[in-house]
Amino acid sequence: MDYQSLFAEALYQQLKDQLKLEKVVQLIEKPKFDDMGDYAFPCFELAKIFRKAPNQIAGELADKLELPSLFEKVEAVGGYVNVFLKQGEVSGSVVAEVIQEKANYGTLHQGSGEVITIDFSSPNIAKPFSMGHLRSTVIGHSLARIAEKNGFEVVRINHLGDWGTQFGKLIAAYKLWGNEEKIRENPIKELLTLYVKFHDEAEHDASLIDEGRLWFKRLEDEDQEARELWKWFREESLKEFNHIYELLGVTFDSTQGEAFYNDKMDRVVKLLEDKQLLEESEGALVVETAEGVPPCLIKKKDGTTLYATRDLAAAIYRHETYGSSRSLYVVGNEQTLHFKQLFEVLGKMGYEWSLGLKHVPFGMMLEDGKKMSTRKGKVVLLEEVLKEAVSLARKNIADKNPSLTDKERVAYQVGTGAVMFHDLKNHRLNDVEFSLDAMLKFEGETGPYVQYTYARASSILRKGGYQESTEPLIFDNDQAWRVVKSLMDFPEAVKRAFDGNDPSQIAKYVLELAKSFNQYYGNVRILDAAEGRQEKLALVHAVQVVLKEGLYLLGVEAPEEM
Template identity: 65%
Template sequence: MKIKKDVVEIVFNSLEGQLSREQIEHMLEKPQYDYMGDLAFPCFTLAKLFRQSPQSIASDIASKITNPLVEKVEAVRGYVNVFLKRDKVTNEVINEVNRSAQEYGNLDIGRGEVVTLDFSSPNIAKPFSMGHLRSTVIGNSLALVAEKCGYKTVKINHIGDWGTQFGKLIVAYRLWGKEDTLRQDPIKELLKLYVHFHEKAEHDPSLNDQAREWFKKLEEGNEEARSLWTWFREESLQEFSKIYKKLGITFDSYHGEAFYNDKMQRIVDLLEEKKMLEQSEGAHVVPLEDLPPCLIRKRDGSTLYATRDLAAAVYRQENYHFKKSLYVVGNEQSLHFQQLFTVLKKMGYEWQKGMEHISFGMMLKDGKKMSTRKGKIVLLEEVIQEAISLAMKNINDKNPQLEAKEEVARHVGTGAIIFHDLKHHRSNDIEFSLEDMLRFEGETGPYVQYTHARASSLLVKGQFEKDSDHVGIDDKEAWSVVTQLMYFPNVIKRASENSDPSQIAKYVVELSRAFNQYYGSVRVLDDASKRQARLSLVYSVKAVLKEGLRLLGLQAPEKM
C-alpha cells in the first residue's frame, strides 16, 4: 500500500541510508493495541548506530512524517507510532483490492528467475502415508507463494525408485507373492510383503544377503529383476497420481533416483579431477572441515544418496538454470544437505548459494515416528476419504439442498487436512489426530472456507455492483478488517522469505475472525444508501480469502 511505502521512504531518508528500504519495511510493525497507532517503527536497534537514545531517534523520524493519509505521529518509548486517517485509508485499501482482486499482493521479488522445488518424493512400492503429507503440502504451498512473488517454478517429485529395498521386495515377491493378489491391490500387497520380509529377516539374516544379491542383479540389468521393478514402479505411480489429484497438486518432473544412474560417474570423475576424493577403509569420501566426511562410493563400488543428489543438483542447474533450489525434506536429513551443499561449494559451483534445505518436523503417531517397515503407518488416502465423508455428513445435516455437494465435500475435506498441517510452523512435529484434523471450527480450513462462502452469499443477496463507484464506507467496525487487508502483501513477503506457509494460514484465520466480527455488529444489507459501499468491503475480504486459500493449496467454495 502506498502509505506504507511513503513511511518507509521517510524513515530511509532520515537514517541517511544506514538501513535498506527492505530492512525498514521488515521492521515496520502492526501495534498490539489500537491506542498505539496503526503502524509502528521500533528504534532500539539504531541506538548503537547513531549513538543516541531510541526515543531521540524516534522523535527525529516522527517530526519528518507528513502525509495526507496520516492523522498524527507520536514518538513513544523508542517507537514511532503512526495514526492513519481511517476513512481515507479504508477507501484506498478497498479500491486497491477490488481493482486487482487475485493480483492483489503480487510481488516482483523473483523477477522471472527459476526456483526448483524438490518435494513429496514418496518411495515406490510403499503406500502414500500421512508421513508423506508434510513435504507434499509444504512444497506445493511454497511453489504457489514463489509464483506469487514473481518466480518461475519447477516442481520436482524426486521419487524413491532405487535402492536395496527393491532387492527386499523382489525376494519377498518371489518367496511369498502371488500375481493375481498383487494386481488386485498392488500397494497394499507390496506393503504386506515388505513388512513380512522384515519380520522374517529378524530371524533369518540370510534374507538380507539375498536382497543385496537381487538388487545387484537389478543394477546389472537382470531381466526378471528389471521387469518386477518396472511393474512395481508403474503401479505405484498410478496410485500416487490418485492422491495428488485429490489434493489438487501437480508436478513438472517425476525424475526419481533411478534417473540419475547414468549421471553419477561424471560426478565421481569430477571429484577425482579436483583431487577431492580420499580413500577411507576402502570407500571413497570427500573430507569436510566442520562436518563428517561425505561418502561418495562404498567399498563395493556402489554409489549413495550423496552421489545421486550431487548428480541431480548439477543436472537441475544445467537444465533449469535455477536461481534458488529448495529441498522440502524432513529435519532428520539436515546433515545430508549440509554435506551436499558444502561439497558443491568445494567443487567451485557458485550457484550452490541458492540451494536451501527447507526442513520440517515429523508427523508422529502416539509420540513416535511412523514406520513403514513395522507396518505402523496411517494411509493418507483413508484419511482423505474419512475427511470427505465427514464433510458430506455436515453438509447433509446443515444444508442438504446444496448444489454440487460431492465437489464441496471434497474441497472441504481435503482442505481440512492440508490446513491442519500448514497452520503449524513447519519446524514443529505434529501429532497425528484425526479428531483435530477434521474439526470444522476454530483455526481450521473449513472455518476460513465457510467465511469465504458467507461473503459470497452476501454479495449475491445484496446484488453487488463491482465496477460501480461506491460512496466511501464509514463504519468504525470495518477498521480491523481493513488493517488485515492492508497487511496481506507483507504476509506473502514474510512467507516467501522464511519459507513458511503458516504465516498465510494464520493470516486467513485472523482476517476471517475480523470479518465475522464486523458481520456480527453491522447489518450489511439493511441500509440501502450504504449497502454497495459495505459490499465493496465484503468483496475485498472474499477476494483476499480466496487468494490466501489458493496459496495454501485449498479451494474456496462459493456455497457451503
C-alpha cells in the same frame, strides 16, 4: 499502496545519516492497540547514536516528519513515534485496489522470472502413500504457489524413491512368498505386506538380508527378471500416487526418480576425480567436508554409488536443464546432515549456483508420539484419511444444508481442505501429532472455518446483488478499518511466507482475516440500509478475493456455498 514503506521513507529522510533504509524498515512495528496508531517506530536504538533519551528523540522526530497526505497525524508516545492513517480514504483506496487487482493482489516481483526448482513429496515406490508423506507434499505444493506469487518461475519435481537396496528386499520377498494374482488385485497393500514380512523374517534369518542384496545387485546389473519386477512395482505405485495427487490437486513438472540418474553418476565421479576431491577411506571413496561434518561417501568399497552420488548428479542435471537460480529440497529434518554434505561438495566442485540450494526441513508426522514406520507396518494411509474427511464433510452438509447443490464437490473441497490446512497451519519445523478428530474439526482455527467465511461472503454478495463500480469508496466505520488493515497485511504475509519457506504465515493470515471479517459481520448490518451499502458490499468482495487467494496459496479450494 505500501503505507509502511511511505512511513519508512519519511523517517529515513530524517535519519539517513544514522540508519540505512533497510534498518528503518526493519524497526517499524504494528501496535497491538488501535489507539497507539497504525505504525510505530521505536527510538531506543537511536539513544546511543544521538546520546539522548528515546522519548526526546521520538518527540523531535515527530515534529520534523513530513508525511504524505494519507496520514492523519503523528504522535510521540514514550520512546515511540506513532502515526495514524486517514481511515476513510485509505480504506476506500485499499478496497478498490483489491477489487481491481483481484487474484493479482499481493503479487510481488522479487523473483523477476527467475527459475526455482522445488523437490517435494518424493514417496518410495512399492510402499503406500501414508500420512507420513503428507507433510512434504502439501508444504512443497504450497511453497511452489507462494514462489509463483513472489514472481518466480517454478519447476515442481517429484524425486521418486525408485532405487536402492529396498527393491532387492522386495523382489526377494516376492520370489519367496508373493502371489501374482493377489498383487494385481491390490498391488500396494500386498507389496507392503511382503515388505513387512521380509523384515519380520529377517530378524530370525539373517541370510534374507544377503538374499535382498543379491537381488539388488542383479537389478543394478540389468538382470531381465529383476528389471521386469522392478518396472511392474513402479508402474503400479505410480497409479496409486497419481490418484492421491489428483485428490489433493497437486501436480508436478518432473517425476524422474532416483533410477533416472543411474547413468549420470559416472560423470560426477569423474568430475570429482578431475578436481582432486576424492580421497580413499577404508576402501571407499569420500569427499572431505567441513570440520565437525562427516566425509561425504561417494563410492562404497564394492564400487557401488550411493544416495549422495545420485543427488549430486540430480542437482547438476537440474541446473543444466532448467537454468534454476535457486532450488528447494522439502525433505524431513532427519536429512539435514545429508544436505549439508551435498551442498558443500557442490561448492567444492566450483558450482557457484550451489549457494542457491536450500534444504527446507520439517518435523515428523507422529502417531501416539512416535514416528510412523512402513517397515513395522505401522502406517495410516493418506487416502483413507481423505475419504474419512470427505465423508464427515458430507454428513455435516446433510445436517446443516441439505438443499445445497453439488454436495459431493463441496464435501470433497471441505474434507481435503481440512486435512491440508491442519498440516500447514503448523510451522513446518514442528512435529505434528496425527489426530483425525483434530484434523476434521469444522470450528476454530481450521480450513473449514476459513472456507465457511469465504462462502458467507459469497452469499452476502449474492443476496445484496453486488455489482462492481468505479465510484469512489469512502468508509467511516471503525469495524471496517480493522478488516481493511487485515487486507493491507496480505502482501507482507506473502513475502514472509516465501522468505521463511513457511506456509503457516499464509494459514495464520487467512485465519486472522476470517476472524476480523466475522467480527465485522456480527456488528454491522450489511444489507439493511441503502446508505453505505455499496461500500459495505465492496469490502465483503475484497475479503472474498483475498480469502480465496490465500486458500489457493495453501492448495485449498474455496467453495461458493457450504
